[in-house]
Amino acid sequence: MQDGATVAGTRVVLVTGATGAIGQAIARQIAAHPRFKVILACRDEAKAERAVKQIVTVTGNRSVRYEVVDVSRRSSVESLAVRWQGPLHVLVNNAAVTPRRRQETPEGIELQLATNVLGYFWMIRAFSEHLKRSTPARVVNVASYWAGDLDLTDLEFRRRPYGNNAAYRQSKQADRMLTVAFAERLQSSGVAVNACHPGDVRSTLSGNLGFGGSQTPDEGARTPAWLAVDPIGGNVTGRYFEDLNEVACPFGANRAAVEELYRTCMGF
Numbered sequence: 001m002q003d004g005a006t007v008a009g010t011r012v013v014l015v016t017g018a019t020g021a022i023g024q025a026i027a028r029q030i031a032a033h034p035r036f037k038v039i040l041a042c043r044d045e046a047k048a049e050r051a052v053k054q055i056v057t058v059t060g061n062r063s064v065r066y067e068v069v070d071v072s073r074r075s076s077v078e079s080l081a082v083r084w085q086g087p088l089h090v091l092v093n094n095a096a097v098t099p100r101r102r103q104e105t106p107e108g109i110e111l112q113l114a115t116n117v118l119g120y121f122w123m124i125r126a127f128s129e130h131l132k133r134s135t136p137a138r139v140v141n142v143a144s145y146w147a148g149d150l151d152l153t154d155l156e157f158r159r160r161p162y163g164n165n166a167a168y169r170q171s172k173q174a175d176r177m178l179t180v181a182f183a184e185r186l187q188s189s190g191v192a193v194n195a196c197h198p199g200d201v202r203s204t205l206s207g208n209l210g211f212g213g214s215q216t217p218d219e220g221a222r223t224p225a226w227l228a229v230d231p232i233g234g235n236v237t238g239r240y241f242e243d244l245n246e247v248a249c250p251f252g253a254n255r256a257a258v259e260e261l262y263r264t265c266m267g268f
């Protein structure tokens, strides 16, 4: 657990999926700023230890550590939030999966929905009081331009045949819609919520989708890390970014669908 005492001006950042290609690069780029304390939220302790060592060695920032969490399980997310001490200024939701066959969590939730959508949703809900106490604060949702065809009547692919590409595109549309829902709910508390496409990077996730990825992890991490540290990520809310630029997002415009998705997520 982090130290209760945080030096004035220090910003505390939590990055999920920070053992992965883009997540580790996001954490490293943020840790390159000495006033940032970075906590890697990871499910695999051995990988997390290696990632922390690598980031400390490369950046010289010793305020880097990890917490173990399985974001696909609400109880695990809530237990991390309960044991969290001190401020949280920035939450970067990044952890995601793309299994080729349909899988379910022990709670019986389809795994892409549980990890890529509910994982983001539960993290924001569980940490919102910490964020509100640490304002100005912000959330960065790592989404994708590869998004669409969300079916609110079949979020778990119970009726439709499961395809990992279809489930992934749906999940990334949902991340962008929930960004708008949370931005509206948290704006008056001083918490900004924005989404972005990172980059096209070779990773476990992109490999499962059959994509090679033409950018390095550091290139892919540029936009999310920028939203985490630059004033822009706190000055606007409910927006979607690609390659350091705001891009109009059609998914947030359908207010009824955004609210229905939010309500549905509340039910899990």
Ligand SMILES: NC(=O)c1ccc[n+]([C@@H]2O[C@H](COP(=O)([O-])OP(=O)(O)OC[C@H]3O[C@@H](n4cnc5c(N)ncnc54)[C@H](OP(=O)(O)O)[C@@H]3O)[C@@H](O)[C@H]2O)c1
Residues within 6 Å of the ligand: 016, 017, 018, 019, 020, 021, 022, 023, 041, 042, 043, 044, 047, 069, 070, 071, 072, 073, 093, 094, 095, 096, 097, 115, 142, 143, 144, 145, 146, 172, 197, 198, 199, 200, 201, 202, 203, 204, 205, 206, 213
């Ligand atoms: N790669 C691309 O080209 C691309 C393009 C657009 C958007 N994105 C987005 O970028 C983000 C990162 O993707 P990536 O390509 O870096 O994927 P990746 O290398 O496969 O990394 C995924 C990360 O998520 C973690 N994770 C998965 N399930 C988890 C769980 N239940 N609890 C905690 N952590 C969990 C993984 O942990 P383990 O290390 O333990 O497996 C890993 O750290 C995703 O949100 C993705 O949608 C990626």
